[in-house]
Amino acid sequence: MTEARSTPSLIALDWGTTAQRAWLLDDAGQIVDSRRPDQGLLSTTAGIDPHDDAARARAYESAFRATCGDWLDAHPDLPVIACGMVGSAQGWADAGYLTVPTKPAYGPGSLTPVAHRDGVVHLVPGLRVPSRDAAAGNVIRGEETQIVGALEALGDPVGQLTLVLPGTHSKWVHVDDGTVLSFATAMSGELFGLLTTDSILARTATEPVRDDEAFTRGLSAGGSGRGLLTELFGARPLVLDGLLDPASLADYVSGVLIADEVAHLMPDSGPVALCGSADLCRRYSRALAVHGFEPTVLVEDVTARGLWHIARSAGLQETP
Amino acid sequence: MTEARSTPSLIALDWGTTAQRAWLLDDAGQIVDSRRPDQGLLSTTAGIDPHDDAARARAYESAFRATCGDWLDAHPDLPVIACGMVGSAQGWADAGYLTVPTKPAYGPGSLTPVAHRDGVVHLVPGLRVPSRDAAAGNVIRGEETQIVGALEALGDPVGQLTLVLPGTHSKWVHVDDGTVLSFATAMSGELFGLLTTDSILARTATEPVRDDEAFTRGLSAGGSGRGLLTELFGARPLVLDGLLDPASLADYVSGVLIADEVAHLMPDSGPVALCGSADLCRRYSRALAVHGFEPTVLVEDVTARGLWHIARSAGLQETP
Incomplete structure (x- = not known):
């Protein structure tokens, strides 16, 4: 679908700590245009006093206009939706959290509006598992939108499903008939970065070359029981x-980490779906296969799809 | 015992990657004098081409003389012994490894002599568990001397003993009647440093204050089964x-790490001894107590004692 034939109907942003992505979507949810500027929260608010609310709001508005200003000028009435850390206490405004178990349906009034010079940006709330009796709960921001997009891409599966979103902080989300029951986070990706950059292992390594056999050996070692x-x-x-x-x-360290993560977080039974980069999905599929799982793999980037879906359910656009 | 009354009889060094310690020991193994200069391998060989063997030898000799030169001048015939990474392939000379199971007895001829301008330094070999069928083995350098010192300090215990040396890379050493059967390494201490310095957890933390209750909660979480x-x-x-x-x-992160380490590496049964700093021994004792162990705790620094013991068994000094 080309821009000439489609009608822009939504500006959608995934605005996180270190990155920002923006999409112009048409009235069928297809991507008309997209951008990925260097405008994460850290760079947006660099040098701004965090207690100066007005200065912080100006910084977010300025970064938002730098990315989407021409879209707004060309289509002044387009609704705008944003997910990610932009809706956190350190973001443009605090969009709060929905507490699980919950259906991430986001009806009218569920988004947090932030007024700016040209209109309103609607922020998506995150999801939280409350801490109980001093046992750690969990929070996510941005991944709730991936969950919505992934479930839609999977055809809104009925019954139980474990949805795995591998990444810096991998998420394991337990869903039943579209209701998010709970989720857990494993910091495998961040630990991989620390170990291969700053640890004694980094001093032992040379410039990495992909080695599937070393990954397999790491998987095996990670399941050995020595910890x-x-x-x-x-x-x-x-x-x-x-x-x-x-x-x-x-690759060996990647195998050890993913084997340990999968061994601890895999479900007792039931279907598993993976949503992430092709490389990570391949690694997690192999680790899950060791335990007899054959996950459905979704390498599509589902965030824009999730934002489109949430905007519609929240009534930001008129349903055709 | 004062210097005036005792007779120096051995110069002993623990010379590792980032630190060097040197002791002047009398004929009863008591410490007459000690030094802890900033002369680890990294600073000793900084700027030296690793392939220039002569330059490297000069750098080690110079660092050695900077620490011990006055001792050598005052007592020209003293034997010298050194353990640690100074005996590695990147050290002054490669002292090799003894392969376990072995009794770390170090008889005559077991040390590697390195000649220098004023005499000879005798390097202690490390211990290795060979890798088998592509399963990771292990190596230690310096800790073999701690093992010798600890066993002597414990009165050379008979039967099975698990000796734990907590630290950056914690060692779990299985000993039977003084024979080292095997050992494992957990990189808990290094990971603690990475996590509390460079990870997202470091961004969540403030300047640490000791909190035993938080450590206990971490211990409990680390044994929860979520990984x-x-x-x-x-x-x-x-x-x-x-x-x-x-x-x-x-303190919470310390508890999570130590609980995981102990749960995976503790023996099925039998006595456990801890040898390390008072703070780490306290933490490991509490983690072991969760599983019913009451370890013997040795907070004495046993390295000088181990070097003295090895020097005697290797015949570097005449036995009185």
């Missing part, structure tokens, strides 16, 4: 003993 | 939910 803290360190003696190429250390 | 990668991340929502003081986050 993550021991198996991660094991990459070093393997290299010193000449049994692991220093260029393959990163 | 290390999830429970570590859990510190963040606990702070966001107001259930954990941001100043207590470090």
